Amino acid sequence: MLILESPGNFRHRGAMSTQPRVRFAPSPTGQVHIGNIRAAIFNYLFARSQKGSFLLRVEDTDLERSTPEAIDGLMEVLEWLCLMPDEEPLFQSSQRGAHLTAAERLIADGHAYRHARTADEQPAVFFRIPCDAALYGDRLRVTETVEMPLFAGETLRMDATGISYVGVSRKGKPDPGASCLAGMADGVVYGAGDAVLFSLKDSLAAVLAGETVFESAEAVRIVFTRREIGFEDLVKGPLAKPLDSMKDLVIVRGDGSPVFHLANVCDDMTQGITHIIRGDDHVENTYRHIPLFLALGGTVPVYAHLPMIVNAQGKPYSKRDGDAFVGDFRAKGYLPEALFNYLTLLGWSPGDDREKMNRDELIAAFSLERVQRSAAQMDLQKCANLNGKYLQDLPDGVLFADVRDVLSRTEWGAALDEERTAAIATLMRPRMQTYADVLDWRYFVDGDFERQDTALKRGLGKAWQREAMAKIADALEAGASMDAARSAACAALELDDGKLNQPLRVCLTGQAGGPDLHEVLALLDPATLAARIRGTLDLLNAE
RNA sequence: GCCCCCAUCGUCUAGUGGCCUAGGACUUCGGGUUUUCAUCCCGGCAACAGGGGUUCGAGUCCCCUUGGGGGUGCCA
The missing domain is CATH 1.10.10.350 (Arc Repressor Mutant, subunit A)
Structure with missing residues (x-):
């Protein structure tokens, strides 16, 4: 008779292997932004809806701008919105050693090299977009054969760091370009009269090893097979980019400090991140991060890129925009659950007409597939309106206490007694939208309104x-x-x-x-x- | 320049080829109740960016144009 493992054990193991792990990875420079926190919320919702883990990583490697105050502010905001991570946060600055070790390993494996672009620069470590198709698996796709004309008399150069060339624009003007070797790995350079000047395909190993450098001003065109790297984005669907539009990237600066790309990928590996849910300003990075994961021997996570939140002018929020800091909403009298709810509605909807939804309902209804593909604009009026609905549902005791709290910070309302506060709040509640409205209640107290x-x-x-x-x-x-x-x-x-x-x-x-x-x-x-x-x-x- | 992405009322959105004379919410306007005001209730205005296809049929699929965004950093 076949003896099975206990069902409990079995189920547990199954769950372990499929349990998603997501992270919110802000850099603590200044105040927490509405766009940032929305990413945190979606990560949180995804984790909870999938019975996974929501982690925090503080990307504090920019020591100039990352301040303890900013980190405190970040934690405060997360606490206010009940977005506390399931595990101890990882501080990126603590991983520097691991990052540099990873870079060394990449160099040893031939996936990276030291290089100084100019004589007076300290050499940096460059990650080489891998040429070997096998490494990518089905993430690499051949699309077409490209015959690229080159501008007459300009130099084409192929060396271990990549390919630089001058193409011809639509208007017939010189059009400088550069590609990683992987982008044109089977390239053949032709001169006048179809003469083959150089075949990268045949010399790739020597070029990669730095033994061969090809340079010529006689080249007329280059022919290569275009390959693009692609992935399935949970929000945007299939996404791809030609390798010949990509260049090798710096992963360790000349001064020895790891660059974002390296740190980000390494940390995702050490935190065991399975799904990366972030703003869509990162899609371009994904095309580079995937090869990095692969070269590092990691498992490529699943990606989901969220649309941006834009300001009233339809432009992406910048540091200068007011009205965009989470802390301000708190100060302006918003309830965290209302702001949380409103933010989920920016770029997402449950698919029915529900809008006011509590956290459990949101978790139950959430799916990345339903996330919008285009940017969303914040509507402060609608946000305030929703906040008002939450205010209506607040238990008396909570409402009264919150009102008294606001009153206590005014010179005219600080002395208002409990009974009277309750009477006024009861009368005013149906018309309230935010606690900032309390500031208009002075006429109940004295004549200086x-x-x-x-x-x-x-x-x-x-x-x-x-x-x-x-x-x-x-x-x-x-x-x-x-x-x-x-x-x-x-x-x-x-x-x-x-x-x-x-x-x-x-x-x-x-x-x-x-x-x-x-x-x-x-x-x-x-x-x-x-x-x-x-x-x-x-x-x-x-x- | 090149590469990538996006496109439904003013705003957030529903819509996955016929249920769409395009639905909901916020805003706005009008009406009802009201000794006033508001809550509330009822109602109105308001959108498939443009052009080509595919199809018996397109907001929904394809292409182009336009517009917007992102990337193209030894920023994150």
Whole structure:
């Protein structure tokens, strides 16, 4: 009888081998950007939806710009949005030794070489895009035979570092170009009269070894088989790029410091990353990183490139753009779950009409296949609107505490007691979008609130409106109730009930809108009403 | 210049050849309830970039043009 492993064990092993590992890899230079954090969110959502791990790597190798403050800011933001990584973060700066070892190994394996482009430069380490098709497997595809005309009299050079040439542009002008050796590995150079000047195919080994250098100004054309490197992007579908449009790249600088490409790939290998989900400004890098993974003996991860988030002008966010830092949203009174939700909706949708979705719903609905291919623009109004919906659903206790917190930072609201805060917040909640709205609530506290020009114009622009307000103030001062005072004024001026509500609102709140006036009145100190009306009228008279 | 990518209302999006006289959301406008204001409810305006194909049939597939973005760094 066949004895199977215990089902538990078996399942566990299966899960281990397919468990995705993703990472968020920001460089901590300055504040965390909305675009960056969106990448983190999508990584997180993917990890959770696939029962995988969400890791953090701090790419802090730019010691000039990477500051401890920036790292703190990063962690704060991740915590605020509940995006904490599942394992200890890896600091890239700690991996320098590993990076350099990897570079040495690449050199030893013939995948990299030391080279100085000019005499006064320190030699750097260049990664050689591999020529050997076998290394790429099905990632390399032959597309066509290219016959490239060369500009007469210009020099063509082939050496261990690649090929430089001057082609002919569509307009017949000289068009300088360069390619890695892999791009034209079977190239044949022809001179005048179809004479073969050089065959790279036949001499490739010698050229790679640096034993042969071909240089000529007599070359007329070069013929080679175009090969392109491709991969299946989970968002964008099949993507490919011709090797002859690529050049060998520096992986260790002349000063001995590892370059992003090397560090990034090495770290992905040491962290065991299976899926790389990042902004689509990285697609070009992918064509170079794949050969690097291959040359390093690593497993090439699966890629998914997210579209960019652009600013109100439709341009990619730059460091200069305001409105783009995650910390600002926190300061402006956004709820983390609302911002999180809104950001998932930028470049992604669940496929149905749902918009307000909690984290579990988002995890359940998320898939990279549904990510948009084109850039998305942030709509602050829609974001605020969604935040408002989250505010409506907040338990009273949480809302009140948050409101008190905002109030505590104002000079006028710090002393407001709990009961009154709760009453005001309850009244105001349905119209709230962000906690920044609380800053407009001063009229509940004292008379030093801001009077909006448009409101003054609308509510008190006419003479009869001001006249009526003066009458109400008179009556109030004579001891009448607000109801009585207003009724009397309406009667005296032969106005319909309610005609005076708007002017009154403006006098008492400085705003044209707000909750039901009676409810506002109920929260105001009756003793100060007349004074507020007088104050507003005086303000108008003074102008 | 060369290489790569992208393209539905102002914005975020649904749409994977017939269910599309293109749906939802935000914004905006109008209406209803309302002694005012707002929440709310109802309704309107508003898009397949342009041109060619393929097909009985195209927003959906192909090509070109235009526009936008990215890359082409000893930046990340």
